Amino acid sequence: MDAAPVPYMERTRAYYAAQGFEAAYVWAHFDDVPFAPLPKPLAKSKLAIITTASLYDRTFADVREVASGSTSDPPEELFGNDLEWDKNATHLDDLNAFFPLRLLEALVEAGRLGGITARFHCAPTEYSQRRTRTVDAPEILRRCREDGADAAVLVPL
């Protein structure tokens, strides 16, 4: 039988309670979920990639703004050591395990996908949901539109 998925919200609440934080984090929750059907076949669609990793190591320069990189000349490395992923169980040594540019390029080559936008985007992960909703997400949308994205793949660490 499969093990149950890790209860991250419960785990996080207990972890921060043990650190003496009285108010538990309130995760975003919505009753309504938007849905946009794919406007054209995948083979004609241009995809944007959005990652929570960053172009530089934020443990040294903690500037949290949307950043973009080139998909035709991508960086060899992306950073995420400041983020809450499972550092005991895995690592970020293989870019393809968390940033699917090369994998999507293969699908473009195979004719399954129309293309990839000229830029990929790094979304800052913010404690403040208000900032994500009012600043970062609109900025990512603006850049996706500017690049002619028909759809987007989001890969949080």
Place this chain on the structure above:
Amino acid sequence: MSLTARHLEAAGIPTVILGSALDVVEHCGVPRFLFTDFPLGNPCGKPFDASMQEAITAQGIDLLESADGPRTTVRTPFRWGGDESWRDRYMEVRAEDLADLARRGEARRARRVREKAQGKARGD
């Protein structure tokens, strides 16, 4: 990331999230989610397992096309394999760590107070 997916989707750009935090993503409510039951950090598959990464990415792309409504979660067939102790270890609160956790909490609160004083505090 779920909030960003919702924002793009509401503006007419279909999205798919690849990831492993099932409860967090479903609690928020997103249009399409490809769930792989792995430790957080490798949404496209195990490091250096090219065939798994290709399969997960292809499945994610398929979901853009096949989902016919919001809150569509599809689970990939892959297992992390071997030692499953990562499930219990992540953010585990062990009795022997309580004093250390309390100290870290104190340090964090003190840093927040300093940042606030410097006008650098984030959060609502």
